[in-house]
Amino acid sequence: MNIVEKEADRFFNRLYRNGKVNNLENLKDHITTKLYDFNRDRDKLDFLKIIRQKSVEDKEEHMKNCSGCGYDEERDIGIFAIDQEIDKINRFYSYQPKTEDEFSVEQESELHNKLNDILEKLEKQGFGQQIIFDEIEDLKNHFNLGKKNWFQLLKGKVVDLTLKKVLDKTIVQEIYDQLSEGFEQVVKMIE
Structure with missing residues (x-):
């Protein structure tokens, strides 16, 4: 279990298990502070x-024996708040590959020419x-x-x-x- 997973586990147990969440404002405040x-x-x-x-699993487990106590509504509010935060971060998040995995300008140009x-x-x-040209x-x-990831995408497209x-x-x-000529090491990792 890495540090992020441990922190998520502690946060979930502290916040939900102790009944500190009862409304959207309270939950959003706790999540924002933790982030x-x-x-x-x-x-x-x-x-x-x-x-x-964890929220989804907790709700499903509780609902097996629930007789309408409102617990599911509280979890739905929590899931809603979490989804909003995920959406907010995803708007500005862009994937950055590790330096050794990045294409050099020459490699990009070579692959571009090969594709043409x-x-x-x-x-x-x-x-x-048209589908071939679009892909x-x-x-x-x-x-x-x-x-x-690019070669995985390539593989998926050609298989499709x-x-x-x-x-x-x-x-x-x-x-x-x-296309994989010259990139044998990367292709071996995928296969």
Whole structure:
């Protein structure tokens, strides 16, 4: 259990188990105060998601034997407040890959050119479906995900095109091999 998880566990037990939450204002005040303990948005989101999950589980467990005491309404208020905080952080949160996972400008340019070459080859082979072009163009906009996540996205897109029978498995394998050339270490991590 990491520090964020421990803090979420303590917060949940202290706040909910001791009956300190009875209205939206009170809960939002406690959550906001606790979030100041975390500098990273990722930690804040993890914390909020943990206490949200605990709230849902607690409500479900209580409702098995409840006869209408209002406990569920109190948990719903809590979940509402947590969801608002998650939404607020997500508006400004952007994923930052670790430095070693970031694409260099040269790598981005090389992949961009490879994607253009693939589009050109597919068009010459008679694969002119808009879905193919949209998926490949979409890949050009996501280099900010980092190498590992970008190649996972690529893999998902090409598998999806195969399942929809838009492209043959052999063509998809060629595309994947061409794009992953030079990134064998990243591709091995994914597989």
